[in-house]
Amino acid sequence: QSVLTQPPSASGTPGQRVTISCSGSSSNIGTNTVNWYQLQLPGAVPKLLIYGNDQRPSGVPDRFSGSKSGTSASLAISGLQSEDEADYFCEAWDDSLNGLCAFGTGTRVSVL
Amino acid sequence: EVQVEQSGAEVKKPGESLKISCKGSGFRFSSYWIGWVRQVPGKGLEWMGIIFPADSDTKYSPSFQGQVTMSVDKSIDTAYLQWSSLKASDTAMYFCARRGGGAFDVWGQGTTVSV
Numbered sequence: 001q002s003v004l005t006q007p008p009s010a011s012g013t014p015g016q017r018v019t020i021s022c023s024g025s026s027s028n029i030g031t032n033t034v035n036w037y038q039l040q041l042p043g044a045v046p047k048l049l050i051y052g053n054d055q056r057p058s059g060v061p062d063r064f065s066g067s068k069s070g071t072s073a074s075l076a077i078s079g080l081q082s083e084d085e086a087d088y089f090c091e092a093w094d095d096s097l098n099g100l101c102a103f104g105t106g107t108r109v110s111v112l
Numbered sequence: 113e114v115q116v117e118q119s120g121a122e123v124k125k126p127g128e129s130l131k132i133s134c135k136g137s138g139f140r141f142s143s144y145w146i147g148w149v150r151q152v153p154g155k156g157l158e159w160m161g162i163i164f165p166a167d168s169d170t171k172y173s174p175s176f177q178g179q180v181t182m183s184v185d186k187s188i189d190t191a192y193l194q195w196s197s198l199k200a201s202d203t204a205m206y207f208c209a210r211r212g213g214g215a216f217d218v219w220g221q222g223t224t225v226s227v
Contacts, residue, residue, distance in 0.1 A: 051215035
């Protein structure tokens with residue numbers, strides 16, 4: 001059971017905006033930064049989408065944005081595209097896990 | 113090109129031992145933490161732990177402490193994940209990844225372990 005909770009699914013039509021939440025606590029999101037990863041297929045290699053709450057690595061479209069408030073974080077996908085259909089995971093350091101990180105439970109985004 | 117390359121798929125029997133590898137190239141391997149992530153079929157990502165090649169400092173997630181061993185040979189820029197006695201529940205895809213900028217920024221292609 002992960003310390004970071006995400007909704008199991010989210011969906012939208014092409015062009016819409018979809019937001020995924022990641023709920024944590026004071027020992028993780030409340031005091032540490034959040035990263036987001038995308039897995040486009042089962043067995044695919046995870047891709048870093050957002051680091052440090054709201055920073056995009058080079059090459060990640062600006063349709064993807066991250067934010068954090070209190071003990072929750074969010075990933076927003078604006079202008080949803082078919083290739084955005086994937087699993088998304090948040091990640092944060094947790095001070096109660098030997099000072100290590102945990103992934104969120106994951107959210108599958110479907111493009112209708 | 114910055115990349116990490118993992119060893120190939122493994123099929124083992126319960127009770128057997130196994131060591132899989134993760135070789136870095138295109139960057140100063142000893143200067144980055146290298147982490148291991150498990151993905152059980154149909155499930156999410158699990159943080160296993162990380163190792164710092166320069167001094168082999170290793171940190172295990174509580175769920176994996178005592179279940180696996182992480183090691184590194186910095187002379188050949190390679191990290192390892194090993195099991196002394198595999199169980200059916202170890203069947204999964206295992207990823208290694210470089211920790212850069214506070215996140216896993218470079219990922220290996222994954223190693224499938226079937227027990």
